[in-house]
Each structure stands twice: as structure tokens, then as C-alpha cells.
Amino acid sequence: MFSIWQVVALPSQRFVHDSTADMQEMSGYDHAAFEGHPARQRLLVVAGQPAGLRPVTGLLSTRFALTFATDGLSGVHRAQGQRPDLVLMDTCLPGVVDGLVACRLLKADGQTAAIPVLLMSDLTEPDDRVRGLEAGAADYICKPLWPAEVLARVRVHLPDAALPVPEPLDPELAHVSAAKSLIEAQLATLPSAPELARQVGVGARRLRELFRRHTGLTLQAYISEQRIRASLPLLEKTSMSVNGVAFEVGFRTPGNFSTAFRARTGMTPQAWRRQRALGF
Incomplete structure (x- = not known):
């Protein structure tokens, strides 16, 4: 499976370049305003069917410079290249990179992490909204x-002043960084490797390769390391049972927890807890 960063042909390029006049008529897209007038705040709109947003983009175009992308991958690329002041993005997008995946990738990259992302969605249940916010969105509409x-x-979330832009992140590291954030947030209920990979826009095999290359650890070893790290304050500062700690940080059995803990620290969780209680 190809990494999303290896894709060359972007559907939105056809949309923008072949239909520029239509886009200008439909939603006020003004390339000169976006590129040539940095004082005018700039919005990137990412939607599979931009024509359906005509009332919204028509109003926004009277106040902001707009540019467009029609899929998540090109939305990420445009945000990295143009650094808009805000991204307005649909959650349902064509291709493997939907709005949630694109949002995670933007938040994992230092050069785009500070850009507010506002998600728009037909999915309106509380769990849907929570997933959007957990992906890094500033708002869910x-x-x-x-x-x-x-x-x-949009006005609420637009930054008051431009922030310094960090050095661009290696595209491979964006996948790794996004996966690390998901792992740390979901240790107890971590999805399978294929599902974790899907949520950051790559295949499971590719994600494993990236973790080994950029962390020196296998994906599973990294997850185990994070679970052990998360267990330490629970063992030291709470009265939770060792079995309870094991399940709290995502180990399937207390035995698996003890084995991993001993390999990492040289002692059992119980012995480590006693040692900390004595001040060592």
C-alpha cells in the first residue's frame, strides 16, 4: 500500500486549475488575494463537493481570501504550502484520507499544527463530535x-496574529507523530494496528516500518513502552491494585503486564511499588 505522501495525481488540482473561473463565480476564490495580500486573512476550504457550500463560501469570500481542495490529501498539501490562517474541512472526503485523518496529519506537523481546523459534518451524534475534537479540530460544525x-x-477561531512557523516536518514523521498521539490518548482501548494505521492515513505494514525507522522500536514495543510509562505514576501515587493498573494502561492480562514491567525495570510491579514507598 502506498503512503499517502507518495501519491502524485491530486484530484483537486484538476478542480482548481481546470475550473478556476467556475470557482471564482461560485465562491469568490481570488488567487491574487490569497497569495498577494498577506494582510487579508486566508481560509482553505476542503470539501468533496464545494458547490454544495455555495451559500457559506459566498459569504466567507466577502471577508476572506479563499482557496480550495477537494480531498484530504491535497488539503494537507495545500495547508503545508500555503499556510492559511484557518482550515474549514468536511469530515467526509474522497480517498483514504478523510477529514479526521487530514486533521490529525495537520496537527502532527509543526508547520501546520497551530492552524485552526474547523470540521463540518453530517455526523451529528455526540460521539462523532468527540472524535472530531480528539483528532485536533478547534471546532465541529x-x-x-x-x-x-x-x-x-470562523471569526472566533481565527488567530489574532501570525505565529512563527517551525521548520517543516519530514512527511514520514507526520504519520509517526499522529500515531503517537493516538496511542498516548487510547492506551487502554487501543485499536488494532491496521485500524491505527488507517486513522493516520497509511497501511499497517508501512506504519510498522516507519516506527522502526524513526523510533528504533517496533510498533508493539513502542506501545508497551508507553504503557509501562503510564503505569509508573499509578503504582507510585495511587492505591490501585496491580491488576487494576495493568488493565488501566491497556495490558490484556496482569501476567503480560508483569512480564513487560520486569523486562523494562528489572523488577516486578509489586517490588517497584514497595521500593518507591521506601523512598528509593
């Missing part, structure tokens, strides 16, 4: 969209 509401939310 449920459809049907009301243009004045979208404008108000």
Missing part, C-alpha cells in the same frame, strides 16, 4: 450549515 453561524465560528 454540524450540518445543515447556516452561513452566519459558520462565519461567526
Whole structure:
């Protein structure tokens, strides 16, 4: 399976370059305003069907410079290249990189991490909204969209001043960094390797290769290391049983926890807890 960073042909390039006049008429896209007038705040709109956003983009274009992408991959690339002040992105996008994956990749890359991402979605259940916010979105706007509401939310989240832009992150590291964030946030309920890889836009084999290359550890070894790290304050500062700690940090059995803990520290969890209680 190809990494999403290896894809060359981007659907949105056809959309923007072949249909520039249509885009200008539809939503006020102004390339000169976006590139040539940095004082005007700039919005990147990522939507599979931009025509469906005509009322929203029409209103936004009277106040901001807009540019567009029609899939998650090109949205990530445009954000890295253009560094807009805000990204307005649909959660449902064509291809393997949906809005949630694209948001995670933007937040994992230092040069785009500070850009607010506002997600738009037909998925309106509380769990859907939570998933969007956990992916790093600054806001989650449920459809049907009301243009004045979208404008108000955009104004709330637009930065007051430009921040220094860090050095660009190696594209491979964006996948690794996004996966690390998911692992740390979901230690107790971590999905399978294929599902974890899907959530950061690569295949499971590719994710394992990237972890070995950039961390020196296998994916499973990295997960085990993070679980051991998370267990230490629970053992030291709480009265939770060792079995309870094991399940809290995601080990399937207390035996697996003890084996991994001994390999990492040279002692059992019980012995480590007693040692810490004595001040060692």
C-alpha cells in the first residue's frame, strides 16, 4: 500500500486549475488575494463537493481570501504550502484520507499544527463530535450549515496574529507523530494496528516500518513502552491494585503486564511499588 505522501495525481488540482473561473463565480476564490495580500486573512476550504457550500463560501469570500481542495490529501498539501490562517474541512472526503485523518496529519506537523481546523459534518451524534475534537479540530460544525453561524465560528477561531512557523516536518514523521498521539490518548482501548494505521492515513505494514525507522522500536514495543510509562505514576501515587493498573494502561492480562514491567525495570510491579514507598 502506498503512503499517502507518495501519491502524485491530486484530484483537486484538476478542480482548481481546470475550473478556476467556475470557482471564482461560485465562491469568490481570488488567487491574487490569497497569495498577494498577506494582510487579508486566508481560509482553505476542503470539501468533496464545494458547490454544495455555495451559500457559506459566498459569504466567507466577502471577508476572506479563499482557496480550495477537494480531498484530504491535497488539503494537507495545500495547508503545508500555503499556510492559511484557518482550515474549514468536511469530515467526509474522497480517498483514504478523510477529514479526521487530514486533521490529525495537520496537527502532527509543526508547520501546520497551530492552524485552526474547523470540521463540518453530517455526523451529528455526540460521539462523532468527540472524535472530531480528539483528532485536533478547534471546532465541529454540524450540518445543515447556516452561513452566519459558520462565519461567526470562523471569526472566533481565527488567530489574532501570525505565529512563527517551525521548520517543516519530514512527511514520514507526520504519520509517526499522529500515531503517537493516538496511542498516548487510547492506551487502554487501543485499536488494532491496521485500524491505527488507517486513522493516520497509511497501511499497517508501512506504519510498522516507519516506527522502526524513526523510533528504533517496533510498533508493539513502542506501545508497551508507553504503557509501562503510564503505569509508573499509578503504582507510585495511587492505591490501585496491580491488576487494576495493568488493565488501566491497556495490558490484556496482569501476567503480560508483569512480564513487560520486569523486562523494562528489572523488577516486578509489586517490588517497584514497595521500593518507591521506601523512598528509593
